[in-house]
Amino acid sequence: xxxxxxxxxxxxxxxxxxxxxxxxxxxxxxxxxxxxxxxxxxxxxxxxxxxxxxxxxxxxxxxxxxxxxxxxxxxxxxxxxxxxxxxxxxxxxxxxxxxxxxxxxxxxxxxxxxxxxxxxxxxxxxxxxxxxxxxxxxxxxxxxxxxxxxxxxxxxxxxxxxxxxxxxxxxxxxxxxxxxxxxxxxxxxxxxxxxxxxxxxxxxxxxxxxxxxxxxxxxxxxxxxxxxxxxxxxxxxxxxxxxxxxxxxxxxxxxxxxxxxxxxxxxxxxxxxxxxxxxxxxxxxxxxxxxxxxxxxxxxxxxxxxxxxxxxxxxxxxxxxxxxxxxxxxxxxxxxxxxxxxxxxxxxxxxxxxxxxxxxxxxxxxxxxxxxxxxxxxxxxx
Ligand SMILES: NC(=O)c1ccc[n+]([C@@H]2O[C@H](COP(=O)([O-])OP(=O)(O)OC[C@H]3O[C@@H](n4cnc5c(N)ncnc54)[C@H](O)[C@@H]3O)[C@@H](O)[C@H]2O)c1
Numbered sequence: 419x420x421x422x423x424x425x426x427x428x429x430x431x432x433x434x435x436x437x438x439x440x441x442x443x444x445x446x447x448x449x450x451x452x453x454x455x456x457x458x459x460x461x462x463x464x465x466x467x468x469x470x471x472x473x474x475x476x477x478x479x480x481x482x483x484x485x486x487x488x489x490x491x492x493x494x495x496x497x498x499x500x501x502x503x504x505x506x507x508x509x510x511x512x513x514x515x516x517x518x519x520x521x522x523x524x525x526x527x528x529x530x531x532x533x534x535x536x537x538x539x540x541x542x543x544x545x546x547x548x549x550x551x552x553x554x555x556x557x558x559x560x561x562x563x564x565x566x567x568x569x570x571x572x573x574x575x576x577x578x579x580x581x582x583x584x585x586x587x588x589x590x591x592x593x594x595x596x597x598x599x600x601x602x603x604x605x606x607x608x609x610x611x612x613x614x615x616x617x618x619x620x621x622x623x624x625x626x627x628x629x630x631x632x633x634x635x636x637x638x639x640x641x642x643x644x645x646x647x648x649x650x651x652x653x654x655x656x657x658x659x660x661x662x663x664x665x666x667x668x669x670x671x672x673x674x675x676x677x678x679x680x681x682x683x684x685x686x687x688x689x690x691x692x693x694x695x696x697x698x699x700x701x702x703x704x705x706x707x708x709x710x711x712x713x714x715x716x717x718x719x720x721x722x723x724x725x726x727x728x729x730x731x732x733x734x735x736x737x738x739x740x741x742x743x744x745x746x747x748x749x750x751x752x753x754x755x756x757x758x759x760x761x762x763x764x765x766x767x768x769x770x771x772x773x774x775x776x777x778x779x780x781x782x783x784x785x786x787x788x789x790x791x792x793x794x795x796x797x798x799x800x
Contacts, residue, residue: 420451422755425492425516427483427507428499429460429469432521432549436496439748441472446752447732451759453751456491459483483507487514494545494758497521500600501608505530508546509537517545519754522612524548524773526602528780535773545758547770550616552580552687554749554768556725556741557700557708558617561689562767565621570693571713573663576618577690579675580610581683585636585653592639596649605632605652607783611676612776617689618672619775620767622664625672625798630657630786635679653678657786659798674782685743706740730768731756 424440426433440453457478458469466479478489486492487510494517497507504525511518512534525531538546553562564570584590594600595609602608618624633654641647654677661672677683688701699709708723726737729745731752753769763769778798785796 420759422451422453422517422758423456423491423493424453425457425459425478425486425489425495426455427459427486427495427497427511428503428521429458429465430498432498433458433460433465433496434468435744435747436498436519436751437469437473438744439751442744442748445733445735445748447734449731449752449755451755453494453755457486457489459486484510487511487516492516494518498549500594501526501602502600505533508534512537512541512544512546515541515544517758519547519549519751519770521549522771522776523602523604523608523779523783524776525780526608527604528784531777531780535777538773545754546773547754547757548612548773548776549750550613550771551743551746551750552613552702553616553620554730554746554753555687555700555702555705556728557705557723558689559728559730559767560708560723560725561691561698561700562617562620564696564698565617565691566766568665569696570691570698571695572666572668572693573623573670574692574694574697575671575673575690576623576661576692577673577675577688578614578618579673579677579686579688580613581675581677581680581686581688582610583678583680583683585678586681588636589640592641592647592649596639596651598650601651603787604783605655606676606678607632607652607655607786609676610678611655611657611674611783612771612779613687614674614676614689615775615779615782616771617767618661618674619771619778623661623670623672624664624778624800625657625659625782626662626669626800627795627797628657628659628782628785628789629795630655630789632656632786632790633679654680655786657782659782702743705742730764 632652657674686703789796
């Protein structure tokens with residue numbers, strides 16, 4: 419059993435989720451590798467308590483992430499810090515030759531993203547991947563499998579997105595994700611948008627241009643001092659792109675929505691693919707349901723398949739149980755380690771997002787900001 423020793427930088431919501439996935443490693447079957455958390459770096463000391471209570475393997479607790487990166491006992495880093503820190507944390511980890519599973523969007527903007535990719539180019543022996551767990555839902559994997567088999571025929575249209583609704587409440591407190599200096603000019607696109615890019619980009623369906631409409635709906639929120647602060651980030655983004663299928667050169671509309679204010683939608687990541695031979699719709703809103711339509715010339719009938727616990731990486735859970743968000747996260751951590759140990763993912767869509775795919779997302783989001791500002795269709799550079 420090969421052990422990969424991890425340091426976590428940023429012990430917030432996602433730092434806890436990552437650690438919980440690691441703690442559930444006994445869930446996995448057929449793996450000859452395992453992660454071990456040996457170090458945590460975060461800003462506030464109170465965050466250490468939970469880790470101390472649950473992980474005797476952690477020997478280093480620090481407020482200075484540089485100390486974690488300098489630790490020879492750390493082989494790999496999981497970085498889950500606010501977006502304005504992505505560049506400095508990721509570049510420092512890569513320069514120290516630590517394998518890196520970084521949180522999205524890998525840089526607060528296109529310049530930060532390019533700096534991280536440049537740092538990575540200097541260390542080809544280091545694995546850099548970006549968190550993208552939603553495609554591990556069994557329904558999404560079936561869509562991915564159909565893409566790989568060419569089962570859709572010629573692509574007619576693709577819709578993808580990530581919809582939340584918590585921000586409909588104007589009294590939801592302010593946090594860094596709603597502040598431009600920490601979250602970035604992209605607003606919701608940098609936060610939710612990148613998750614929606616994973617399947618289309620991995621499929622080779624790349625945006626050539628974009629017309630974006632962005633909305634700021636709630637203008638201020640309660641702050642920690644009892645007052646209200648301006649909320650300047652984009653709440654919702656709707657992007658209509660002309661996409662090109664790299665496989666056959668055909669073009670089709672690709673719509674991407676990232677909404678923090680989508681009434682009734684709690685955490686709905688979705689993908690819809692319409693093709694000349696088959697069509698499919700999957701959303702985490704209905705995590706077991708995959709809608710499927712085969713077209714062979716006769717009736718056009720949408721069917722509903724109930725997927726089970728069918729995972730890329732085998733687990734102890736039988737096929738009839740339900741699959742959920744934390745299962746997807748565990749699959750993603752396994753995917754990162756699989757690629758680290760074996761050199762490649764087991765199949766095309768069973769990996770984490772590649773840095774060059776995030777670069778396409780940054781070009782798309784930057785063009786989307788311009789498109790909205792000028793009411794224009796903007797090219798997305800290849
Ligand atoms: N994959 C997903 O589904 C998903 C979901 C939510 C957030 N995210 C991403 O994860 C990252 C973190 O988001 P979060 O929701 O966990 O945020 P969070 O606010 O819950 O946690 C961020 C943590 O970073 C720590 N931090 C701040 N400055 C630091 C520094 N200089 N050194 C070390 N730690 C520092 C904070 O103390 C905090 O604990 C972001 O990139 C976000 O986009 C991913």
